[in-house]
Amino acid sequence: MQLSATPYEERLTAPRSWWLISFLVGVSFALILLPFGTLPLLGGLVGGTAAAAVVASAYGSPRIRVVGDSLIAGEAKIPVAALGETQILDAEEARAWRTYKADTRAFLLLRAYIPTALRVEVTDPQDPTPYLYLSTREPEKLAAAIEAARKAHA
DSSP states (O other), X not given: OOOOSSOEEEEOOOOHHHHHHHHHHHHHHHHHHGGGOHHHHHHHXXXXXXXXXXXXXXXXXXXXEEETTEEEETTEEEEGGGEEEEEEEOHHHHHHHHTTTOOTTSEEEOXXXXXXXXXXXXXXXXXXXXXEEEEOXXXXXXXXXXXXXXXXXX
8 A cells, every 4th residue: 555645643542631530430439349348449449440441542542544545534444536625623613513514424533522623525426425524633734634645646
């Protein structure tokens, strides 16, 4: 697979506060197990923290990449030739496209803790998806990478 002219990769990691929440979930489990003794208390602290951390890590694991002639967003892989215009969405516009402007057929890689996004039209007539909504911390770089990949493989 040939690399794109402007490679792009981003992992949509969970915010740091979620790791504190994971620890607090562990503390909650420890308090629940407190009447059973010290060993269950420690087991609840470790087990609860670990379980919550796994959930936070899994939720923050999707990646957005532009590789060769494809855009890979989470589980979706779309050739850049099937993509149209990109629209950079600031926090307010992104919120609008997540709520009342949203199309139920659209592909959403949505993370509410990331305020900005990129909206990419899908031009493939065989694909019923009208657009991709991609939560991203760097929408300008992602749009530039898609455009560079489109020009490189045109």
